[in-house]
Amino acid sequence: MSRPSLTERISLTKKAREEKQRARRRRVVSKRDGMRYEVDGESLLCFCSNDYLGLAQHFTVSSAFQDAAARLGTGSGASHLVCGHFSEHDALEREVAEWLGYPSALLFSSGYQANLAVAQAFLGEGDVSIQDRLNHASLIDAARLAGASLRRYPHVDAEGALRQLRGNPEGAAMVVTDGVFSMEGDVAPVRALALIARVQHATFVVDDAHGVGILGTDGRGTVAAAGLGLNEVPLQVVTLGKALGGEGALVLGDQAHIEHLKQNARPYIYTTASAPASAAASRVALQLARRESWRRERVFANLARLRQGLLGAGFELPGSDSAIQSIPCGSDEIALAMSAALEAQGIWVSAIRPPTVPENSARLRVTLSALHSDADIDSLIAALRWSRDAVGTGYRAE
Template sequence: MRPRLPERVAAQRAQREAQSRVRTRRNVTRRDGVRLEVDGHWLTGFCSNDYLGLAQQFGVVNALQDAAAKDGAGGVASHLVCGHHAVHEALERELADWLGAPRALLFGSGFLANLGVVQALLEADDLCVQDRLNHASLIDAAHLAGCKLRRYPHLDAEGALRQLRSVPDTGAMLATDGVFSMDGDIAPLRELALIARVQHATLYVDDAHGVGVLGPDGRGSVAAARLDVSAVPLQLVTLGKALGSYGAAVVGDADLIQHLSETARPYIYTTALPPAQAAASLAAVKLARREHWRREKLDAAIARFREGAGKRGFELMASTTPIQPLLIGDDAQTLAYAQALEAQGFWVSAIRPPTVPEGKARLRFTLSALHTPADIDALLDALAWAREAIDQGFGAGMAAHAAAHA
């Protein structure tokens, strides 16, 4: 007999509990920069994507409030009906100018943008070749498109070439994260661009975690690799990471962008971003372009964290970006570390499968321009204390408590 859905859901929940993989939401009641009040306790957050510290910057917030007073709270319709406002147009032009592309197109989120790009460009007999550690939205996008999906070993450009050669004489896209969200490392974009050109494939880079942080003027991993729109015809930039806002845009070749605007289902069939949100993003982009000190502070924070971790005997994964993972391996032990850090006033994400591969559970530290040297040093001292406590056997109780509140 086919199992009923409630029974299946209960069985899957029980399995997650047994594997220390239950996830629950935490309620943030107040936020002040990198400090957050959670369940009545103030914590210093090292799990936010607000890399440049723009989410609460007064100019960004003022732009949001002023536009809301003028245009209201909602987008009211899709862009192609009557939801496309002048501020949307201004934001698209600013993003295109910043990233050196002819055009940009706004989407409701990075996830929707990835779904839209792949679905609009690839058909059932086409090929989408992806890095094995690409973001879930790129994987889901290929499934939505119904195309052939081939994945290559992480950062393996020769593997990408082999996969592109495996299905010749068909439309092909080579898609990769620019900065990988769980590892913090950077794709070999110059090699991938060469492969895409030789194999007549379209290179698409999801630079959600690179734009604002890497490259000249914060233009991202594509600019850092000294590539332009001729090599990378389409690039994703999210507005909710380094820019501290919400939404996303695809920038690139004018003809491809026009095609997306007319055929990408997640663009056509959804309400436009609220104009006030677009105004906040526009203010954030202008700040990110001109306030280079934010990236300088961020780079200094990353260097201090890595140096301090090494001095305390921690071997971080290879990353020069704000994403600094510490591989633990065991799910329950990873939770124990996170709980021990929270007990000392720090909020750090315990990342477990299926977000990362089996046996690769980790603490994912993320740095911000708002973190002070004292914040970083205190976190590292707390991490060293947590290791000692767990090594001495105190971690069992922490793990049990963490599993119950994960």
């Protein structure tokens, strides 16, 4: 028997992808001004960016990046444990930990790396990772990297998590959930999950990528909004690339957990540290997010306006009180046609299809920013109504 041909595998995979209309393409952004993007030479009003607070282009944030780059260079030059850990990295760790009420924090180059690190450093063969079925892909991959058993419970079903824990009593256990689910926009039942984890002697981990900066008092996220902290959620993952408009992520915990990560997490040990200028920019973005509450207020005003308009127009919307609003389309074909029809009207909303979401649940994922005006929201509502009606009668954009 001959070995499988990777070239043949690539060809078959491509064919299957194209038959299902699931080929993805990168769009080239050449310029942006607020939520107005120049994409492949076309000006579009963007409703698919995770820059919820509008900080990615803030003058003060950009200036901090430029000043730090002038002093410290554009790259760190090494991993954190060699010579790549700069004062800006160190200050960012301290400031985020203080903001969220945790003793310590560890900075990673991306949220994906942070999630891989948590599972790999703490779990191994014979252990179990109990996860929401709609968790982010990085959390699922993390359990696999660790060699732990992955057990998934129905979406936001705390009792399902309890059943999985009771059914897997051997070895160390982690209960892991998104805080705000990236495709649904709904919030995990963190209080119930925290209680279950404590009773079952499991470690509770919350990846709050889409909650921190938006939800709770001072924008401190899902965990704080539920009245929880270190005692209930020993490990929390916070990304900088969403509401804070930058890049990278931090894992928060007590000093013992964070030191263990520092000494054992392969995604931390063997990765070049992010640019110190990026950390400097994130520190300023954090200060703005904490000080300028109007940004969160604006997001929620946009949310209320959008939901009222769409529900009044007969759209069925899942329950979501976050900056992420999911508009179900069902089939890949309809989602693609709706996205194309929106673009024909100058609106950029991506069609989300499997495997990013489960089969038969393709949707438009609308994200809201503090930079969107009332007029922008009204334009989106009108464009969605027109696109729905046009696609329903067979319209397909050229």
